[in-house]
Structure formats: structure tokens, C-alpha cells
Amino acid sequence: MATMRYREALNAALREEMERDESVFLMGEDIGVFQGAFKVTQGLLEEFGERRVRDTPISENTIVGMGVGSAMAGLRPVVEIMTINFALLAMDQIVNHAAAIRYMFGAQVKVPLVVRMPQGAGHQLGPTHSHSLEAMFLHVPGLLVAVPSTAADAKGLLKAAIRDDNPVIFIEHETLYGRKGEVPDDAEPIPFGEAAIRREGSDVTIVGVSRMAITAERAAESLASEHEIEAEVIDPRTLRPLDLDTILDSVKKTNRAVIVEEGWPHGGVGANLAALIQEQAFDWLDAPVGRVTGADVPMPYSKPLEQAAFPHEEHVVQAVLATFRDL
């Protein structure tokens, strides 16, 4: 095991996959000379050269589209988008092309593309740089969606994403880049569709998405020490494919579920998961499925407003306690 930061784990995954497979290459804005806006691609230009680490102009839709095209022609592009809000400029290529091409051309072609991007609030980046939009990509059939919350998952899932033959939206969290974690030395890919149980518990199931998996773990510690509630914390790690069985098994054991996400409530990951849980585990539920989401607003810049607009452990604790009050 080695201790490394989330960004270093991502960097290692890129390096190892580029060493392993000549067809893997990188494109993105300021990923080369500038070393990446968040330094995820640090050193890779020097190591692999301009043929494989390509600084692009600010042209998101076209960069992603060229990723789709080169993937159709046999390469394995990894495109970096500087922040998830900028991926909205590329939604045409992501939704109309990357996601649909294999299906609409009768499986004659595949699109082994990875589009990486950070999301999340907390750094006062305001209403055009700090949203959490995983639900938008989850909505689209044809895309896979990964939301790693630890350094080990960042590395293992990115390796799996690069080797996968489907288009993958790989969503990193901006406030996690500097966070350290243990990463296995011979990190193998982590298969998509396997949730991680971060903490075992018998009283309530908390599903935390992206950074909220960490917030959920903190809340679980408070629940245990202050309320004698043992929460089971599940990090789904990939939203599509979704390890629904692990979540349902847990709910059938604890009889309560709370879903925590940073994104918006309407059409959110929690809305979707709450429907799936009540459809398939209704008889096991002792309380309505709870959810905690970010506020239903464009993310404000002002610091106190921003902090108030996304969930912290206090919100999760209250949501869990509410599932017991309904008894």
C-alpha cells in the first residue's frame, strides 16, 4: 500500500494505462504545458510527448467530438474537461453522439472514450463552475458514470474506465484532489458496478454519492457516538452500472434508507434511487426513504450561502434521525 493524494492516484492510473496501451492518449485544455488545471496530468507531457498528451484550444464540444471520432476509429482517448459546467458545452457530442452511436449503428462500432471532469462546491467558484451534475449524465442511456470518492477508487475506476469499451463520464470532486488515501501498489482496475460498503451497520443504510460518501461516513460516526445508531454507509462508486443489489440487501437488513448527494433534488440521484428502493424493497421499509440534496438553486458565490447550499454531516444526521421519528 502507498499513501497518495486523489490527484496522484488519477495521475498514476493515466500513466500506467498509457504505458500499457499505445492507443491511450489524452486531450484537454491546459493539460500539458500548464500541467492541468488541477495538476492531474502533471509530468505526463514530458513523459509521453505531444503526440499523446495534447493541449487543445478552448473548444469543449469539438474536443469531446474528436474523442468520439478517434474512439470509433480504434483509439482510447481520455478527454479532460476543466470543470463539469464546461461539459455542458459538449452535451451534444456526449448525448447525441458518444452515447447513441453504438446503438444507432447496430453495434458495428464502439466508443471507448473517457471524459474526465471535476465537480462540486466549496471553493466559491460560483454559479458557472461548481455544480454537481452526475444526475444529468446518469439520465442518458449509453453512458457509464463513475463518481470516485477515495484515492484508491480514483485509480482503480479510472483504469477500468480506460479499458472499458463504452463511453464513460468520469466525475472527480474538486475538493478531493488533495485528499490522501491508501492505494494498493499493484492497483488493478476496480470493476464498474460494485458498490463499496464503507461502514457496516444494522440500523439504517446511508448511500453517499461522490464526496457525500465521505460526509455520510462522518455522519455515521456522530450517529454512533451521539445517538447509538449504527449506520451502514454505501458508496455506489459507479451510478451506471449501479450495484442496486448491494443497496437493496442493506436496506432489507436495516429497514431504513437515506440517500445523500450534492446535486439538485429534481430528477436527482436520490430521487431515482428512492424510487428503485421503494419499488423493490417496500415491504422491508420502516420509514419513507430519506434524501438529502444540495439546495435547488444555482450555486451562489458568497461563502456562507454556498456552504449552506450543500449537505454537511449535520444534514445527514437529521435526515437519519427523521427516519426513526416516523415510527
Place this chain on the structure above:
Amino acid sequence: MPTGAQATEEHPLPDAKACRELLARMMLIRRFEERAGEMYAKAKIGGFLHLCIGEEATVVGSVDALRETDYLLSTYREHGQAIARGMPPREVMAELFGKVDGCSKGRGGSMHLFDMERRFLGGYGIVGGNLPLAAGVALASDYRGDEDVTLCMFGDGATNQGTFGETMNLAALWKLPVVFMVINNQFGMGTSLERHSAVTDLSKKAEGFGVPGSRCDGMDMLDVKAVVGEAVRCAREERKPQLVEAVTYRFRGHSMADPEEYRTKEDVERWRERDPIAVFSKRLVDEGVMSQDDVEALDREQSAAVDEAVEFADASPFPDLDSLYDDIYVMGDQVRPWWSVDERSPEPHRGERERESGEIAHQLAEAGAAHVEDDSEARERGRPRDDSGGAAEHRDEHGGAG
């Protein structure tokens, strides 16, 4: 690297009063930006901070070519434009501080200044996003038969967005009264012009779309004013959209968090020799318009105005937490349906009824806001937070949007 497209001949000076006013505006912007940088280092300002130091002649010269009724749209590097357009520095500084008296009530921050009254229709955080907006504003003027012109500013990096070509074509096709102004400061974030654009004479980049271009020396305020002025006249009188390239340089990094590994100190120094404020001041002194003492006194006045702005911003409160859902929609009298749904607390409620939400919801809003303390100490010491990558991390390592 060449230091710009220097004007072939010197423009005559306007009258003494105008000279003084133009110099004062450039100085005010410079002092404002320097102070904003200091306030960022003190963590009074968060997020990204993009300073326009070095670009003052481009900003002031072009804005001065507009009538008060003309419209102006800019990018996220827009403090200078806001101030040049006449916005009080205190309202701009308060916005940077995230305070309720900021021009955007603290919602938008440094990248999203706005002043409807002065027809400054915004700074925008998405590269290339403001070009179609500007053409749309010009469409409205044309539709109503107004004489107003829209000036749209963007950086060299934005000329690579799809919106650039698409907007040029439609503006030319529909003969809209709009002037596009590319502020070529040589870099799209950390990527130099010749590494991001196949055509490096940006004034030519819209010709194929039917928008003729011209170029001005962005370090020479009078040249900027003359060239933009002519483009604005063309757009207003002949209904021919124009592209103006201002060749300039930003003396500071892309944002406060830019290590500037992509350029040399020598390049920066070479451009600094053409500092637009120093050059214009010297000319005014040399030609007897102002004395050196006058120049220094004028500069002190601007510093004092910035002092006042900082005091104002400091004293202004943060927005009320209950105001979180205000102004998302124009609701009129229709308040019955659920416009927004708040799911932060176990008491789901209509966002627009945030003020009437229950005790738990209010407590949780306070608890959330209290997390501002999580990293404030580390930030003020200027130390990155290694364990969890707090705000200081990105301040050190993140350059922000192109």
C-alpha cells in the same frame, strides 16, 4: 515575442479634462486590481480572481468609445470594464467579498458582475458564452429600431469556441449593430496564442464569416479608442458588425493561482516597459498637460477611492441565509405551486418559502454556513490543506477557466 501591434502614428491628445479623466480611470482600475489581489491573499475574496493589470488601456479606451446607451458585455476578467463603465468601485469590491451590497448581491462573485442601469450586461464565466448573448442584445436594438450598439469583449481563447463562428455568421447575415472585440492578451489561460489558434492574426479570423476586422494597439489607450470608435460607428450607421483585435498583455497570471510556468519573466518585463499607465502619464507630463505632482495626486485620489471601497465591502453584511432561494424565478403573484423544492432538511419545503421553513431547516442552514470556518485559518496562513484539499489547495494549484 513581439510586444504588440504598435500604432504607426501617435494620436493627438484630447482636451486636458478628458486626458485627466481617462488617466484617472486607468489608475483607478490598476489600484483596484492591486488591492483585490491583496484581499484575495487575505482570503477576503474566494474562488477565482482574474486581474486585468496591463490591459487598462484596452479597457478604458474601448469603453470610452461607447455612448451611455450602448451595451457592453465582457468576460470573467471584467472588474476593469465594470469600473470603466462607471460602476462604483465599492459595489464591485463588495461583490468580490460576497457581500449583500455587491452589484450581484454576492451571488455571482468576481466573474459575474452586472449593472443593468449602466448597460453593463455582465461578466460571464463560460468562455465564448457571451458572444451569442451580445448578438441577441444587438438583435433587440435592431428589432426596436434603436441606435444602440453592443460591444462584446472576449479573450483570444474564445475565438476557438463554436459560438465564435456561429455568432459572426448570424450577426453579419442579419446586419446587427454589434462590435466584437477580442482582447488578445497572448494566452488562453496558460496556452499561448500560437499554440491554440491556427490563425494568429485574430483580426482576420471572422472575415470568412462576413465580419471585417481591424487591429489596435491595446497598450495605447487612444489607439484603442480610435479603432473601436470607428468600428462602433460602422455598426451603428452602416449596420455592419465588426471585429476589433486589441493586442495587449496581462502582467499578472491568468488567475491568482497561476504559477506562470508557460512564459518567461523576460517576456513579462518586455511588455511591462509598455505599461499603458506609465506611458500615458509620461506623455501628459512631457506635453505639459499635467505636472508630475498632478499625476501623483491623481493616483493618490484613486487609491483613496479604493480604500473606501474596501471599507465599504468589509462593513457590508453577508447575504441572509434565508435569501438563498430569492430571485431564481420571476414569480409575480403566482406563489402557490412548488417552484423549487428544498431537500436539505427532513422538512422538505418550497424553496421560495425558505423564510417560513421550520426550525430544523433553519438550524441546518446555520450549521451548513458555519462550515465556512473549516478552512479559513489555513487559508489566511496561505497554507494548502494537505489532508482534504481545502480552498487553499486550489488557490495554489488551480488556474481556473481559460
